[in-house]
Each structure stands twice: as structure tokens, then as C-alpha cells.
Amino acid sequence: MTLRLGPVQIERLSLTHFRSYRDAVIHPARGANVLVGENGAGKTNVLEAISLLVPGRGLRGAALGDMAQSGGPGGFGVAARINGPQGPVDLGCGTTADAPERRMVRINGAQATQSALSEWLTLIWLTPAMDRLFTEPASGRRRFLDRLVQALIPAHAHHAARYEAAMRQRNRILADERPADPAWLMALESQMAEHGTMLDSARRETLDLLGQKLAVVDHGPFARPVLALEGWIGLDQAAFTQELARGRARDAAAGRTLSGPHRCDLNVTHYAKQQPADRCSTGEQKALLLALILAHAELVREQRGEPPILLLDEVAAHLDPLRRAALFARLAASGSQYWMTGTDLSLFAGDDAMRFYLVKDHAITEA
Amino acid sequence: MSSPEIDALTQALARLPGLGPRSARRAVLHLIKRRETGLMPLLRALEGVAENLSTCQTCGNVDTRNPCGICNDPRRDSRQLCVVEDVPDLWALERSRLFPGRFHVLGGRLSALEGVRPEDLTIDALVARVANGGIDEVVLAMNATLEGQTTAHYLAERLERFPVRLSQLAHGLPVGGELDYLDEGTLAQALRARRPMA
Numbered sequence: 001m002t003l004r005l006g007p008v009q010i011e012r013l014s015l016t017h018f019r020s021y022r023d024a025v026i027h028p029a030r031g032a033n034v035l036v037g038e039n040g041a042g043k044t045n046v047l048e049a050i051s052l053l054v055p056g057r058g059l060r061g062a063a064l065g066d067m068a069q070s071g072g073p074g075g076f077g078v079a080a081r082i083n084g085p086q087g088p089v090d091l092g093c094g095t096t097a098d099a100p101e102r103r104m105v106r107i108n109g110a111q112a113t114q115s116a117l118s119e120w121l122t123l124i125w126l127t128p129a130m131d132r133l134f135t136e137p138a139s140g141r142r143r144f145l146d147r148l149v150q151a152l153i154p155a156h157a158h159h160a161a162r163y164e165a166a167m168r169q170r171n172r173i174l175a176d177e178r179p180a181d182p183a184w185l186m187a188l189e190s191q192m193a194e195h196g197t198m199l200d201s202a203r204r205e206t207l208d209l210l211g212q213k214l215a216v217v218d219h220g221p222f223a224r225p226v227l228a229l230e231g232w233i234g235l236d237q238a239a240f241t242q243e244l245a246r247g248r249a250r251d252a253a254a255g256r257t258l259s260g261p262h263r264c265d266l267n268v269t270h271y272a273k274q275q276p277a278d279r280c281s282t283g284e285q286k287a288l289l290l291a292l293i294l295a296h297a298e299l300v301r302e303q304r305g306e307p308p309i310l311l312l313d314e315v316a317a318h319l320d321p322l323r324r325a326a327l328f329a330r331l332a333a334s335g336s337q338y339w340m341t342g343t344d345l346s347l348f349a350g351d352d353a354m355r356f357y358l359v360k361d362h363a364i365t366e367a
Numbered sequence: 368m369s370s371p372e373i374d375a376l377t378q379a380l381a382r383l384p385g386l387g388p389r390s391a392r393r394a395v396l397h398l399i400k401r402r403e404t405g406l407m408p409l410l411r412a413l414e415g416v417a418e419n420l421s422t423c424q425t426c427g428n429v430d431t432r433n434p435c436g437i438c439n440d441p442r443r444d445s446r447q448l449c450v451v452e453d454v455p456d457l458w459a460l461e462r463s464r465l466f467p468g469r470f471h472v473l474g475g476r477l478s479a480l481e482g483v484r485p486e487d488l489t490i491d492a493l494v495a496r497v498a499n500g501g502i503d504e505v506v507l508a509m510n511a512t513l514e515g516q517t518t519a520h521y522l523a524e525r526l527e528r529f530p531v532r533l534s535q536l537a538h539g540l541p542v543g544g545e546l547d548y549l550d551e552g553t554l555a556q557a558l559r560a561r562r563p564m565a
Binding site (some may be wrong): 054113162169181183186188 | 399477478479480484485513514516517518519520521524525550551552554555
């Protein structure tokens with residue numbers, strides 16, 4: 001076995017009855033991989049397939065049942081061979097025709113859990129759907145923030161799940177017509193406070209690190225984003241417990257819990273302009289988001305000793321040539337394997353280090 | 368395929384946890400072939416349980432005596448009381464033979480989503496037992512799930528006013544467990560609950 005040192009890379013990717021593909025295999029390059037094709041050709045499907053190799057619902061957040069090739073036998077498979085400091089590993093994920101909503105995971109051929117995938121790959125993605133991040137409701141930004149946190153603090157998901165579960169139970173009790181048992185509420189509130197403070201401090205810690213990173217990196221033609229957490233003041237465990245107890249009548253009337261880390265919002269400001277991100281132009285918003293993603297990738301590399309793989313869907317099209325060149329330069333310097341999509345080959349012209357794939361008629365060919 | 372009586376037996380066995388039609392048929396064949404050594408002892412054992420089965424009025428354990436064998440056992444330490452969610456939990460602790468005291472079975476755990484409220488569990492009976500005195504320590508042996516822990520917090524609240532020591536089972540590293548294989552939640556819990564070396 002040849003043990004190749006260096007960052008984690010996908011060496012081989014195969015899609016079977018996945019979305020538009022009956023059967024496709026790619027042998028990606030170590031750095032840049034660019035998928036080029038017309039709208040609807042299936043470029044993003046490739047990125048989505050890769051995004052299934054980490055826990056979660058993939059970059060579209062779609063249902064598994066929708067991912068099997070229509071007109072296919074039902075069920076799909078995505079397999080990848082990755083190589084990195086720990087040597088080659090085979091990751092697989094898919095569904096079968098009789099259980100189209102059950103995700104099966106294989107690591108080196110053996111059945112494994114979804115969460116075990118996170119030990120092998122760290123992915124960061126940017127999709128056109130995220131262009132609305134700064135203008136959409138706060139819940140989208142919280143999910144985005146939690147993904148950033150999760151990549152750095154793996155226990156985050158556990159506390160988030162426990163917090164949400166305790167809150168659902170409390171809301172249910174408060175909604176009941178029968179009088180609520182105060183001791184029961186207190187029991188749930190103390191659990192909410194325990195996990196909620198962990199949840200909140202993990203977010204703050206991540207934002208702190210990210211803020212420090214954003215302050216020192218050279219943004220070039222990109223805007224520097226300044227990050228802040230709003231909507232929740234970050235009480236300590238005892239104070240949060242009290243706050244919840246005090247808010248029972250109010251929460252019962254509202255039908256939901258009105259204070260807590262689930263109400264927070266990620267606030268992003270354009271540093272140079274001192275302008276909230278949602279009031280910046282579309283292009284500026286995209287640039288802020290890119291700066292954020294790139295700094296996070298850098299942070300992940302520092303903290304985990306391993307650069308993440310980046311999936312950048314349709315990023316080049318919205319950037320002017322200057323910013324595009326700056327983006328490519330930063331990506332090339334990152335040490336990450338990265339994947340981009342575009343409708344036009346000329347957007348990427350002049351970069352010999354990139355490997356291109358033409359996506360057409362449900363097939364992928366290396367250009 | 369066979370007589371209605373044998374079919375009925377097969378179907379009854381097939382519904383048991385861990386069995387299915389195939390295993391049930393195999394068990395029935397086994398019993399038919401061993402009428403005297405297999406079938407009859409099983410029948411007598413089933414009858415014995417069916418006739419005398421009862422839920423202990425004191426602790427909620429299931430036994431053929433009431434009060435149950437544990438509540439009746441004079442060698443048990445009546446000053447220690449271990450509260451569990453359900454009978455299988457009591458049996459698990461009994462198998463370990465580690466707890467010298469008596470038990471209290473709640474009959475479930477609080478769950479707003481499943482509609483299990485405090486009055487659906489034997490919590491008032493527990494409070495009455497503790498209020499009667501003679502108990503020094505109450506061990507809350509709930510599962511480490513959200514609902515189990517909510518129940519433990521709830522009981523702690525209800526029992527707070529009595530002069531008893533309240534304790535809870537430790538959460539964290541399982542014996543023989545390797546750190547490498549633990550999920551982050553468990554590891555974090557184990558780290559928070561670390562203790563000084565004696």
C-alpha cells in the first residue's frame with residue numbers, strides 16, 4: 001500500500017443511478033476540479049453526491065427518495081475513494097429500491113453510521129441558494145452558523161438536539177389546557193439551560209475564532225465581513241434557567257419559547273462600508289459570503305490540521321474578472337481539493353492547474 | 368398445514384419479542400417432540416405465573432408474590448431506595464446484585480410528546496414512601512435519555528423537601544470502553560464528570 005501524505009482528497013468518485021446519472025465515474029485532480037455544462041446538465045448533482053459523504057442531508061437538503069435516478073431501478077449509490085494522511089479509505093452511501101428513504105453508509109465495505117463519516121471528510125459548500133442567506137429569515141443563518149460550528153466542535157450537534165428536544169416538550173406542556181406541573185417545567189428548563197448554554201458558547205467561540213481570522217487575512221478585492229451574534233444575550237446556565245421560569249406565561253401565550261439561543265441571529269456587516277450585509281449589493285453579499293467561507297476553511301485547516309474539501313456551486317459567474325482571479329489564487333493556495341461548477345469554460349480560462357469535466361447528456365467526460 | 372390448536376400456539380409464540388413465525392414454528396416442533404420434558408413443564412410454569420402474577424403494591428415490581436420478593440426480603444437495606452423507569456431496569460440492576468436496598472418502579476418516564484404526565488407514573492406513591500421516613504438515600508437510576516433525565520430532575524424537585532440524600536447514576540465512559548469509540552456527547556459528559564484520583 002502506498003501511503004500518500006498530504007491533505008484529504010477524493011481520488012475517485014462514482015455515481016450509480018444518482019439523479020441524472022445512470023453510471024458515472026470521475027478521477028478528480030488534487031486541487032481544482034471544474035464541472036462545465038449547460039443549465040440543468042447535472043453539474044450540481046455531482047456536488048450533491050459528494051455532500052452525501054458527510055452526515056446530514058446534503059447541500060440541497062433534499063429527501064433521499066428524490067435522489068434516485070428517475071426511471072431507474074430505485075435506490076442509488078455514491079462511492080468515493082479518498083486518500084489523505086491516514087491512507088486510502090472507501091466511503092459509500094446510498095439507498096435501495098425497497099428502502100428509498102433509508103441511507104446506508106459503508107466505510108471500507110463495512111456498514112457504518114452516518115456520523116462515522118465525519119471522521120473522514122470535512123466539507124464546506126457554497127451554493128446559489130445561499131445567495132439569499134443575508135436576506136432570508138434568521139433560521140437559515142442559524143443553520144448556516146451551526147454548520148460552521150459543527151465543523152470545529154463536533155459535540156455541538158448533540159447539545160443542539162437535546163436542547164431542541166427539551167424545548168419541544170416544554171412547549172407541549174405549556175400548550176396543554178390542563179395546568180402545567182411546575183416541577184416538570186423546571187426539570188425541562190434546567191435541561192434546556194444545560195444544553196442551551198453549551199450550544200450558545202460553542203457558537204460564540206466559533207464566531208470569536210472566525211472574527212480573529214477575518215481580521216488578519218488579506219481579503220484582497222473581497223470585502224471583510226464582521227460577525228456578531230444577536231437576538232440572544234448568552235445568559236449563564238443559572239440565569240437562563242430563571243429566565244425560562246419567568247417566561248412561562250408569556251411563552252404559553254405565544255405558543256413557543258421566546259427567549260434562548262434558538263432565537264439568535266448571525267449578523268454580518270460589511271466592514272469597510274459599515275453596512276449591514278442585507279443592504280449590500282448582490283455581488284457584495286456574494287463576496288462577503290465567500291470571504292466568510294474561505295476564512296472558515298482556513299480555520300478548519302488550523303484547528304483540525306486538515307484542509308476541508310470545498311464545493312463551490314456557480315461562484316465564478318457572479319464575480320468580476322479581478323475578484324475571480326483573486327478567488328482562484330486563494331483557493332489554489334489553500335491546499336484544499338475544491339470543486340466548482342460553471343456554464344462557461346471561458347470563466348476559468350488561463351488556469352492550467354484546473355481539471356475540467358464536461359457535463360452533457362447525463363455523462364461526465366474529462367475535458 | 369397443521370391442526371388449529373397447533374396453529375394457534377405457533378401464532379401466539381410468533382408474537383413474542385425476538386421471535387417470528389419461523390422461530391415460533393421451530394419452538395412448537397421442539398415442544399411437540401418433547402411432550403413430557405418440554406411442553407408440560409412449560410405449561411405448568413406458565414400456569415404458575417398466570418395464576419399468581421401481580422404487581423407489587425409497594426414498589427411496582429412484577430412478581431408472583433405481593434409484596435414482591437425484594438420488598439419482603441429482610442436482608443435488604445430499607446434505608447436505600449433505587450428509583451427506576453420500568454421493570455426491565457429493575458431486573459438489570461438485580462442481575463448485577465450490586466444494589467443492597469429496595470426499589471421503586473415508576474412505570475415509564477415523563478414525556479410531553481407521548482402524553483405521559485406525572486400522574487400517569489407512580490410518583491405520588493414514591494413521595495409517600497419517602498415521606499414515611501426510614502429512607503436515607505434515594506438513587507435516581509433513570510436512563511441517560513432526555514426524557515429519563517427530565518424525569519430525574521423532576522423527582523429531585525419533588526423529593527427536595529425530605530431529609531434524604533439524592534443521588535444519580537454516573538454518565539460517561541463505559542467499563543471496558545475505549546475513548547476512541549465514544550461519541551462526542553458521551554465523551555463530553557465523561558470529561559465534565561471527571562473526578563480526582565484517590
